[in-house]
Amino acid sequence: MRLDIPLKQEISESLPGLLEELDLRIVEDQYLPESFGNSYVTLQSPRLFVRFVRDRGQVWTEVAPVTAPTSWWPLGFVLEAIRGQLPEIQFDLISAARLLRDNFHELAEGLGPKLAETNREIERRSEERLKALAGSSRK
Numbered sequence: 001m002r003l004d005i006p007l008k009q010e011i012s013e014s015l016p017g018l019l020e021e022l023d024l025r026i027v028e029d030q031y032l033p034e035s036f037g038n039s040y041v042t043l044q045s046p047r048l049f050v051r052f053v054r055d056r057g058q059v060w061t062e063v064a065p066v067t068a069p070t071s072w073w074p075l076g077f078v079l080e081a082i083r084g085q086l087p088e089i090q091f092d093l094i095s096a097a098r099l100l101r102d103n104f105h106e107l108a109e110g111l112g113p114k115l116a117e118t119n120r121e122i123e124r125r126s127e128e129r130l131k132a133l134a135g136s137s138r139k
Helices: 007-014 077-083 092-111 116-136
Strands: 024-032 038-044 050-054 058-065
Touching: 007 024, 007 038, 007 050, 007 092, 050 092, 058 077, 058 092, 077 092, 077 116, 092 116
Parallel strands: none
Antiparallel strands: 024 038, 038 050, 050 058
16 A cells, blocks of 8 residues: 555556446545545446545445435445345555455445345445444443
8 A cells, every 4th residue: 555646546556447347437526645645535436426535545435326426335234234144354555455345336336226125234234333332332
């Protein structure tokens, strides 16, 4: 991982062909070299939005439906809602891209035609987590 270059450049160098393969195009990017090399790249496909975020050297992915481009969710959380279990998350660009690539079709379905179902499951799981957190803070 290189903090001395924008994430946009790192993606093009480390993941050649990913954008074309998934029909993604860059719609926004930012690089803050004075802030630990923090950077993000927002991508759009006809089926969903994707954002790679690099913060203090860790990289993760967020996704949003094309019908609600400001409703960002962590990729792992959406996959958990779709599949019923949280995938293993690693905080580097290659792992984040692999998780996206390997699950792109499911994500496009879950954030497209099955968005209402996915949204309900995300809300249900969020409520469960909040209840568990509240219960553990009382102890």
